[in-house]
Amino acid sequence: MATIPTEPLNTNGAEPVYGPGSMHERPTPPNNPDAQSPPYTAPYPPYLSDDATPPNYAIAPNLAAGLAYFTLLPAVVFLLIEPYRSNAEVRFHSWQSIALFLVVGIARAVLAVMAAAMPPLLMILLNSVLSLIFLAAWLVAMIQAFSGRKYALPVIGPIVERIP
Numbered sequence: 001m002a003t004i005p006t007e008p009l010n011t012n013g014a015e016p017v018y019g020p021g022s023m024h025e026r027p028t029p030p031n032n033p034d035a036q037s038p039p040y041t042a043p044y045p046p047y048l049s050d051d052a053t054p055p056n057y058a059i060a061p062n063l064a065a066g067l068a069y070f071t072l073l074p075a076v077v078f079l080l081i082e083p084y085r086s087n088a089e090v091r092f093h094s095w096q097s098i099a100l101f102l103v104v105g106i107a108r109a110v111l112a113v114m115a116a117a118m119p120p121l122l123m124i125l126l127n128s129v130l131s132l133i134f135l136a137a138w139l140v141a142m143i144q145a146f147s148g149r150k151y152a153l154p155v156i157g158p159i160v161e162r163i164p
Contacts, residue, residue: 057083065093066146069138072101093145095163099156100141104134 075094144151
């Protein structure tokens with residue numbers, strides 16, 4: 001059986017010192033062959049308290065981001081609860097959901113005001129087209145959020161990205 005050369009511990013009991021005369025000697029610099037490298041002390045190993053522990057999510061972030069598109073309540077709740085408030089993906093999708101619902105509400109109010117001046121057939125056609133556009137935007141944003149991708153809606157997304 002081969003023996004592994006051992007090196008005595010430092011006097012203070014810390015890690016081994018690397019340098020001239022040790023078994024872990026560093027090579028001398030190529031431009032000055034007479035120079036000796038200074039002793040090198042190995043860094044301490046990471047402690048368990050040094051690790052950045054991930055936040056404790058009750059719901060996975062992509063699931064929370066997708067759920068933010070179901071009415072305004074989940075979006076507002078995810079903006080108020082701490083582990084989700086700190087997650088950029090969940091925060092973005094929550095704000096985008098709120099903005100989408102606000103745009104839908106404003107568009108519905110404008111259509112309701114315009115209904116008095118429009119023929120009923122034109123109003124039904126406009127309402128149907130607008131509903132299909134909002135449904136498509138809502139489905140695309142929700143599916144992208146559930147799959148963990150950040151998808152910015154064409155008009156709303158760039159505005160929401162500026163929200164801290």
